[in-house]
Amino acid sequence: MTLRLERGTFTTTFTQRLKELSGQDLFTCYQCGKCSAGCPSASVMETPPHAVVRLAWLGQEKALRGLNTYWLCAACLTCDLRCPKGIDVSRIMEALRVMFLRPREEPDMVAPDSLPKDMLSRIPQQALVAGLRKYTK
Amino acid sequence: MKTYYYPGCTLPDKARDFDTSARACCELLGLELEEMERWVCCGSAFKLDHKNIMQHLAPIRNLAEVHKEGGRLMTLCVFCYNSLKRANYAFLAEPDKHEVINDFIESDYDGKVPVVHLLEMLKDEVGFEALAEKVKRPLGGLRVAPFYGCLLLRPQEEIGFEDPENPTVMEKLFEALGAEVVSYPHRLECCGSYLSLKDRDHTTSMVTRVLESAVEAGANAIVTSCPMCNFNFEFFGGELVARDTIHTFYFTELLALALGADRKLCGLEQHETDVDRLIDEALAAPATAAAGSETAGSGTSGARASGDQAPDARNG
Numbered sequence: 001m002t003l004r005l006e007r008g009t010f011t012t013t014f015t016q017r018l019k020e021l022s023g024q025d026l027f028t029c030y031q032c033g034k035c036s037a038g039c040p041s042a043s044v045m046e047t048p049p050h051a052v053v054r055l056a057w058l059g060q061e062k063a064l065r066g067l068n069t070y071w072l073c074a075a076c077l078t079c080d081l082r083c084p085k086g087i088d089v090s091r092i093m094e095a096l097r098v099m100f101l102r103p104r105e106e107p108d109m110v111a112p113d114s115l116p117k118d119m120l121s122r123i124p125q126q127a128l129v130a131g132l133r134k135y136t137k
Numbered sequence: 138m139k140t141y142y143y144p145g146c147t148l149p150d151k152a153r154d155f156d157t158s159a160r161a162c163c164e165l166l167g168l169e170l171e172e173m174e175r176w177v178c179c180g181s182a183f184k185l186d187h188k189n190i191m192q193h194l195a196p197i198r199n200l201a202e203v204h205k206e207g208g209r210l211m212t213l214c215v216f217c218y219n220s221l222k223r224a225n226y227a228f229l230a231e232p233d234k235h236e237v238i239n240d241f242i243e244s245d246y247d248g249k250v251p252v253v254h255l256l257e258m259l260k261d262e263v264g265f266e267a268l269a270e271k272v273k274r275p276l277g278g279l280r281v282a283p284f285y286g287c288l289l290l291r292p293q294e295e296i297g298f299e300d301p302e303n304p305t306v307m308e309k310l311f312e313a314l315g316a317e318v319v320s321y322p323h324r325l326e327c328c329g330s331y332l333s334l335k336d337r338d339h340t341t342s343m344v345t346r347v348l349e350s351a352v353e354a355g356a357n358a359i360v361t362s363c364p365m366c367n368f369n370f371e372f373f374g375g376e377l378v379a380r381d382t383i384h385t386f387y388f389t390e391l392l393a394l395a396l397g398a399d400r401k402l403c404g405l406e407q408h409e410t411d412v413d414r415l416i417d418e419a420l421a422a423p424a425t426a427a428a429g430s431e432t433a434g435s436g437t438s439g440a441r442a443s444g445d446q447a448p449d450a451r452n453g
Contacts, residue, residue: 123334
């Protein structure tokens with residue numbers, strides 16, 4: 001039996017939407033792993049960034065849903081800077097957050113009144129604005 | 138070109154030290170600033186999903202406000218700097234959307250308002266040699282670890298005032314101020330940013346990695362341009378902060394001090410660590426680089442203080 005693997009095989013509504021939101025061509029990635037090597041959060045990610053890109057271009061929506069990778073991405077942009085193929089991996093992470101945040105049924109990941117009081121009294125406003133944009137619907 | 142200062146949400150409150158000291162620096166350096174009369178939130182983090190220009194309306198609205206007056210926008214917080222500069226870049230890249238955006242925010246913005254950071258002005262307009270000549274209190278006893286973090290430098294093609302993998306602006310600044318600049322491997326790392334809202338253990342490990350690296354290299358001060366980094370370092374710095382091993386400053390606090398600003402105008406109030414003691418010691422020590430020569434105006438003169446090493450660049 002012959003199985004032909006080509007772009008069309010992996011193109012789904014999910015990958016199309018991801019491409020549209022991130023503005024990145026997932027197929028450009030050749031899995032060098034430089035994004036994961038420089039990622040300051042890779043050590044605590046269930047799946048490192050380059051593997052997430054791989055899952056994304058294979059259209060593995062189910063495998064991607066629920067991963068902690070894109071929530072642990074701090075958007076520090078080191079991966080974008082170092083990608084030899086010019087992919088903005090941080091944009092792919094943002095697109096995944098956008099796609100998976102809205103359908104979530106669990107409570108918001110961050111609630112201001114759940115933060116420790118001493119932290120809340122000192123944390124910069126910019127962190128609350130940026131964080132609540134990232135973590136809450 | 139007139140420079141309009143955009144303070145953003147954090148500088149009037151949780152980062153007052155940054156605001157106060159930067160204003161003092163600009164006054165002493167003859168950099169004229171006028172705070173924008175009306176400004177709105179910059180959006181804080183620049184939204185990375187591509188297609189939705191609505192995400193960028195807040196920063197564009199600020200730029201349109203400056204455009205009305207004719208001038209440029211200067212900001213200090215690197216979240217604001219990154220957000221405003223990138224939104225402007227995105228705006229310029231999509232001329233077909235200008236009409237819709239301008240209709241919505243009721244302006245005629247053309248994407249041409251320059252966004253600058255105070256560090257850029259120090260580097261390109263004041264110059265570090267001229268700056269060294271204006272130093273009145275060399276920061277001799279400070280061993281400074283410049284911390285750049287993420288948003289001041291990245292992404293290169295949109296921000297681009299320094300090499301994002303090997304910046305030198307803060308090193309040159311602190312050499313000019315007579316401090317000892319410490320070289321350490323983690324100056325470009327992420328401090329954890331607002332992951333601290335959710336993943337506090339991970340933020341602690343990110344902060345610890347940076348602070349330990351700076352301390353190991355001999356630093357007693359880590360200097361940033363970001364209220365987020367400052368907060369994370371002080372809040373998650375653990376023993377290194379609790380024991381005053383390393384102190385966190387905004388670059389403007391130390392710059393204002395070196396330029397001879399009244400101590401009350403140098404910020405230095407919202408700190409977790411005993412910065413007063415460190416600064417008294419620093420001002421009493423001899424300068425390590427060519428800078429001004431006067432020791433502390435406060436009259437501190439530690440045993441190590443001697444004017445010998447610093448050329449007198451100030452008299453007159």
